[in-house]
Amino acid sequence: MQLVAAEMQDEVLAELSERFANADDAPTGLMRDLANHSYEIAGPVLRNSKALDEQTLLHVVNYQSQSHIKAVAQREGVSEKISDAIVRFGDDNALDTLIRNDTATISRTSMEAAVDRARKNERLHEGVVKRHDLPLDLLNEMYFVVETRLRDQIMERNARVDQATLDAALSKARERMRISAADMSAEAKNAMAFITSKKNSGELNARLLVSLYREAKQTHFLYGLAEVTNLDHQTVADLLERKDIDGLAMICRASNIERPLFVTLAVLTCGGDEAMAKAEEFGRMYNAVPVEAAQRALRFFKVRKGADGARAA
DSSP: OHHHHTTSOHHHHHHHHHHHTTOTTOOHHHHHHHHTSOHHHHHHHHHHOTTOOHHHHHHHHHHSOHHHHHHHHTSTTOOHHHHHHHHHHOOHHHHHHHHHOTTOOOOHHHHHHHHHHHTTOGGGHHHHHHOTTOOHHHHHHTTTTSOHHHHHHHHHHHHHSOHHHHHHHHHHHHHHHHHHOOOOOHHHHHHHHHHHHHHHTTOOSHHHHHHHHHTTOHHHHHHHHHHHHTOOHHHHHHHHHTTOHHHHHHHHHHTTOOHHHHHHHHHHHHOGGGTGGGHHHHHHHHHTSOHHHHHHHHHHHHHHHHHHHHHHO
């Protein structure tokens, strides 16, 4: 059959692929050949055929198209080795398919890579947050990136874990931040030194932040807000860049920044052209944040703050 198939037209090969993709006794050599054919022919075999061994699937992921890789990601019981290859060579469409495949085994390293990519691509958010075995520390890295609906799911999972599990997740988060720490710029170091001096003198508070923003000292404001909320500057910077009022309300609420000062910060940083008209709405958003849940979620982001401190030292 393998020899005969080599002489067949694509339409016939596509029919063979459909016919044998789910067959338990499919000819191994023929399935291997079809798997490395054009996607229109290879797709059914890559998604379903049990005749394909790991080596064949790895070869496909390494050398075939993104459509081929996505088909492999849809297979039942994708192994950890194949998952690693998909994360390495696949585009975000293939990665999203893999993450949503609950039968796939995915290593911690590949999970970290998936979260790093998801922080930059909204399409990956839902699949990553809903991944049943995503480590808790990586799940919480997504909190200030995703929309409110998915944030609620993260909070629900946090609420279900015991203290020992939470502490273990925080320990892993600290190690991840330690490894990924990078050098700070001279401007950032100057800003942090200023903020540290204000903190030591007892002058660091939300009112100072308002003054810094109005004086257009953006870097000082950024590091000041990060210090007041005990978060890392990148998390705060991402939040402000997206004009994420919900996120700002949460970190201010969890850090005991008073409602009027939160509203002022929100108007200045996220309000836009109709800022003052939104002040009352911002106040309602602040009141709606559950303080205990906010403080629990922020524990993970305080780990990032520790990494910032290590870079400044």
